Amino acid sequence: MHMEDRFNKIHAEDIPDNVFKLIGKDWMLITAGNKDEYNMMTASWGTAGVLWKKPVIFTFVRPQRYTYEFMEQNARFSVSFFEEKHREILNICGTTSGRDLNKMNIDGLTPMVTPADTVSFREARLVLECRKIYFDDIDPAFFQVFDLETIYPTRDYHRFYVGEIVGAWQKK
Numbered sequence: 062m063h064m065e066d067r068f069n070k071i072h073a074e075d076i077p078d079n080v081f082k083l084i085g086k087d088w089m090l091i092t093a094g095n096k097d098e099y100n101m102m103t104a105s106w107g108t109a110g111v112l113w114k115k116p117v118i119f120t121f122v123r124p125q126r127y128t129y130e131f132m133e134q135n136a137r138f139s140v141s142f143f144e145e146k147h148r149e150i151l152n153i154c155g156t157t158s159g160r161d162l163n164k165m166n167i168d169g170l171t172p173m174v175t176p177a178d179t180v181s182f183r184e185a186r187l188v189l190e191c192r193k194i195y196f197d198d199i200d201p202a203f204f205q206v207f208d209l210e211t212i213y214p215t216r217d218y219h220r221f222y223v224g225e226i227v228g229a230w231q232k233k
C-alpha cells in the first residue's frame with residue numbers, strides 16, 4: 062500500500078487537533094522497529110511543539126518497557142493516533158508487554174512502513190514520523206515541586222525522546 066492512497070501529507074502546524082486532548086485523552090501508539098521486528102505501546106504523557114526550529118514531539122518511556130529497547134535501537138519511531146473505535150487496541154497495547162504477547166499479531170492493526178521508514182498502522186487517523194534527535198532521563202534531583210512517591214515509587218524514571226516530526230499524515 063502506498064501511504065498516499067490513504068493519507069494526506071500535511072505540515073505539522075496544520076494538525077487540526079488540540080494537542081492536550083490528542084495526547085492526553087485520545088492517547089498515542091509509539092512504535093519503533095522495522096517491518097520484521099517492531100513493538101508499540103500506548104502513551105498519554107508527552108507534548109508536541111517547536112524546538113531548535115523544528116516541529117517536535119516529546120515521548121516519555123519508562124526503562125522497563127519493551128518498547129524502550131526498540132526506541133534505543135532505532136533512529137526513528139512513529140506516533141500514531143486512532144479513532145475512538147480502536148480504543149480497545151490502545152488498551153491492550155497499554156496493558157500488555159511485547160515481552161509477553163507478540164504485538165505484531167494483534168488483530169485490527171495492519172502494519173505499514175512509512176516513507177520515512179518508520180512502522181505505523183493502516184487504521185491510524187494521524188501518523189507522525191519521527192527522527193530521534195535527543196533523549197534524556199528524568200533526574201529526580203531536578204524536581205522543584207512534585208510528589209515523587211506517587212509517580213515514581215520504584216524510581217523508574219522516564220527516558221524522554223525528542224522526535225523531530227519529519228512527516229505528518231492525516232487519514233483522507
Ligand SMILES: Cc1cc2nc3c(=O)[nH]c(=O)nc-3n(C[C@H](O)[C@H](O)[C@H](O)COP(=O)(O)O)c2cc1C
Binds near residue numbers: 088101126
Ligand atoms: C492510557 C495509557 C497511557 C500510558 N502512557 C505511558 C507513557 O506515557 N509512558 C510509559 O512509559 N508507559 C505508558 N503506559 C504504559 C505502557 O503502555 C504499558 O506498560 C505497556 O504494556 C508497555 O508495553 P511494552 O512492554 O510492550 O513496551 C501507558 C498505558 C496506558 C494504558
